[in-house]
Amino acid sequence: MHPTNRTLIDLDALACLFRHGVATVTELLHLGLSSALLHLRCSHGGPWQNLLPGILLLSGSPPTRAQRVQAALRYAGPNTLLTGLDALHLHGIRTVPATGPVHVLIPHRRQVEAPPQLRVTRTRDMPNPVLRNDFLTVPPARAALDAALHLAPPAQRAVLAETIRAGTDPTELHPRGSPALKAALSDLPPGPTEAIAMAGLPTPRWHISLRTPDDRPLGTADAWWNTLGLAWQFRTPPRPDHLAAAGIVVLRTTPNQPPASTAAQLRRAAAHATTRPRPDVILG
Structure with missing residues (x-):
């Protein structure tokens, strides 16, 4: 009798090996499970389920998105x-x-x-x-x-x-x-890139999370000019102003503001940002 690794597999814990508990039939067969066992576990009322042909969810719960x-x-x-x-x-x-x-x-x-x-x-x-x-x-x-x-x-x-x-x-x-x-x-309506072009500013980085050097979260900049230390928030909901407290110049505008008005505010904010050292913040 030739032993296999099937008896060594904890089937109830197998989902932990696969991201989101999603595995291919091929992967499970390579682990030593049999086709008959996969069919049994995916049958009505079984602990696993078929999501797509050849793709199994190693859980009986309704699949998440x-x-x-x-x-x-x-x-x-x-x-x-x-x-x-x-x-x-x-x-x-x-x-x-x-x-x-x-x-x-x-x-x-x-x-x-x-x-x-x-x-x-x-x-x-x-x-x-x-x-x-x-x-x-x-x-x-x-x-x-x-x-x-x-x-x-x-x-x-x-x-x-x-x-x-x-x-x-x-x-x-x-x-x-x-x-x-x-x-x-x-x-x-035009988007934020039109206002940026009108203001004569370079392309920013989008949707950047900012932190202190000791890894304390400060908030999110919808647009971020790293060399200036300038944050523009045009869609992020207002929150406690940790960004400004850290020395970041923060411009907040409403989504439906005319591009020319927004561009003028961006120019003023960028000019102000050049008058002080870049704040000590990190991205991510």
């Missing part, structure tokens, strides 16, 4: 990027709830059969990935366009407007072959 996203990325294969509403939520743009199929972007040469829980877009021009909460996503502009293609007009406008307010340059939004999206974009 993060687990559905993890399953979609594992199913679609290497070099897959998350796009659409789920990617927008990870970028902090949550105007529309992330429901329905998980939307992924894959290289054009790959063929993936999409079950109802998954939406697959193939492209010859894969964008550079952006890591958000340990998920590889497309940049916000691509995520917004992919999401908007599958939304009703009011939700389209809301998603695109919030993406621009969050710091995406409107010129990055290129709705190829979609007259409806072109019309929606033409009706939107």
